[in-house]
Amino acid sequence: MNEVVIRFEDVSKQYRLGVVGTGTLSHDLNRFFARVRGREDPTRKVGVANTLRERSGDYVWALKDINFSLNDGEVLGVVGKNGAGKSTLLKLLSRVTAPTTGEIKVKGRIASLLEVGTGFHPELTGKENIYLNGAILGMTKREITSKFEEIVEFSGVGKYVDTPVKRYSSGMYVRLAFAVAAHLEPEILIVDEVLAVGDAEFQKKAIGKMQSVSRSGRTVLFVSHNLTAVEQLCTKGILLQNGMLKMEGPIHDVTTAYKKSSVHESELKRSGTRLVEFQKYEITDGQGRTTDEVMLGDSFRVTASFTAKEKMDYTDMTLDIRNDANEFIGHVTNSDDLFEIKNIEKGGQKTVSVDVKEVSFAPGTYYISLWLGNNYGTFDYIENCIRFSIKQGEGFIRRPYPFDKRAKAVLKSSWKIEDRR
Numbered sequence: 001m002n003e004v005v006i007r008f009e010d011v012s013k014q015y016r017l018g019v020v021g022t023g024t025l026s027h028d029l030n031r032f033f034a035r036v037r038g039r040e041d042p043t044r045k046v047g048v049a050n051t052l053r054e055r056s057g058d059y060v061w062a063l064k065d066i067n068f069s070l071n072d073g074e075v076l077g078v079v080g081k082n083g084a085g086k087s088t089l090l091k092l093l094s095r096v097t098a099p100t101t102g103e104i105k106v107k108g109r110i111a112s113l114l115e116v117g118t119g120f121h122p123e124l125t126g127k128e129n130i131y132l133n134g135a136i137l138g139m140t141k142r143e144i145t146s147k148f149e150e151i152v153e154f155s156g157v158g159k160y161v162d163t164p165v166k167r168y169s170s171g172m173y174v175r176l177a178f179a180v181a182a183h184l185e186p187e188i189l190i191v192d193e194v195l196a197v198g199d200a201e202f203q204k205k206a207i208g209k210m211q212s213v214s215r216s217g218r219t220v221l222f223v224s225h226n227l228t229a230v231e232q233l234c235t236k237g238i239l240l241q242n243g244m245l246k247m248e249g250p251i252h253d254v255t256t257a258y259k260k261s262s263v264h265e266s267e268l269k270r271s272g273t274r275l276v277e278f279q280k281y282e283i284t285d286g287q288g289r290t291t292d293e294v295m296l297g298d299s300f301r302v303t304a305s306f307t308a309k310e311k312m313d314y315t316d317m318t319l320d321i322r323n324d325a326n327e328f329i330g331h332v333t334n335s336d337d338l339f340e341i342k343n344i345e346k347g348g349q350k351t352v353s354v355d356v357k358e359v360s361f362a363p364g365t366y367y368i369s370l371w372l373g374n375n376y377g378t379f380d381y382i383e384n385c386i387r388f389s390i391k392q393g394e395g396f397i398r399r400p401y402p403f404d405k406r407a408k409a410v411l412k413s414s415w416k417i418e419d420r421r
Helices: 025-036 086-093 126-136 141-155 170-183 193-197 200-215 227-233 251-265
Strands: 004-016 059-071 075-079 101-106 110-113 188-191 219-223 236-241 244-250 276-284 293-295 300-308 312-323 328-333 341-344 349-356 364-374 377-391
Touching: 004 086, 004 219, 059 086, 059 219, 059 236, 059 244, 075 086, 075 200, 075 227, 075 251, 086 101, 086 110, 086 219, 110 170, 126 141, 126 170, 141 170, 170 188, 170 200, 188 200, 200 219, 200 227, 219 227, 227 251, 227 364, 236 251, 244 251, 251 364, 251 377, 276 364, 300 312, 300 364, 300 377, 312 349, 341 349
Parallel strands: 075 219, 075 236, 110 188, 188 219, 276 377, 293 377
Antiparallel strands: 004 059, 004 101, 236 244, 276 300, 300 349, 312 328, 312 341, 312 364, 364 377
16 A cells, blocks of 8 residues: 655645845834834835735735645646746745645655756865765765766766866756756655756656656656646646645646646737638537547548638638647648638638548647738737647557657558568
8 A cells, every 4th residue: 555655734835025124224123113012114115005914915825725645656747827836835845945834744855856956056066966965865975876877877967077066057957956866766756847958858868767766666746837748757636726726636637627727717829910810710520529539540620710801812721730848740731732712702701621631649638720821921820729639549559558658640550470481
């Protein structure tokens, strides 16, 4: 039976807005004595409510009533918009700051990588910082030495290991910091968005290392806006919104809820002259039913209606498709198929349908952006206006377990074997 290694019980964190103190000792003393005597703050701005019990304008709750637990060997993904409280939660867990209310129970050593160079002394060399961080984690010099070569090789900074880290680039800094945090055998590894600093090759290595850490029975907490990486690495997730825990559960359920809430909460980005503009659009399945799920290998149809503010001889229409990491995956356009959209009357409406056949994109979440325009420029462009997911199923890949998630596409194949005599 797995053991609980992290437990948050009614944890909240409150911060005071604005500066602490007035900037001068005499004014700070005046504030203090006024508060002791029950008088108003003499340094408060004119026009601001000065009631002593009034706290609403002075404080903000970064986290409010957070409750969850994590067992050993689990990998937790923490997702949410900027300002949702993700980094605050990790700082509380790492004891960088203390909770205002509630209790956090932790069993085991924690290694944290919350921002570039966390725990590093800039004047010390890479080698000295490795030993310093190991000592902070409670490891002996012999234990650190046994891991030293592995850390240096993983980080790729071997040529500069005797150079003060203040001369490192941000990429070198974060590679070494991650290598130290991951290799010095903590029971709990905490990684914030810092992996975004590294290049694609390093990110791939880092995710692989975190997977091996979890397989060894240790616990990982991972915060990232790259939902593809979160879904690839994590087994469960929590969704934070405005400092509150909105959802906890299997990682794909949590990321799906986050994507839906993000689409609803944000306004669609739109640009162009709008001489011709979209009125409505949808994605449908093979039976003509509106859907947001497509099975791998199946086809789907996008239908879009648009009107013109003046007569147009012709326009082109393009569908750009991106994944949830905002990577461009592919597009379809009427000109590629020698299909013409022309003779659009002023005030007239056209409805165009395009069938995208035998989809071979890797299972995941995708977004379609719609574009109307011609050689003279863009009429209407709506970014990420249609969201859909591709599911694996058994029609394209017969095996029941997932394919390699590093792939952007799935290739259909046939196999043959012969006996040679």
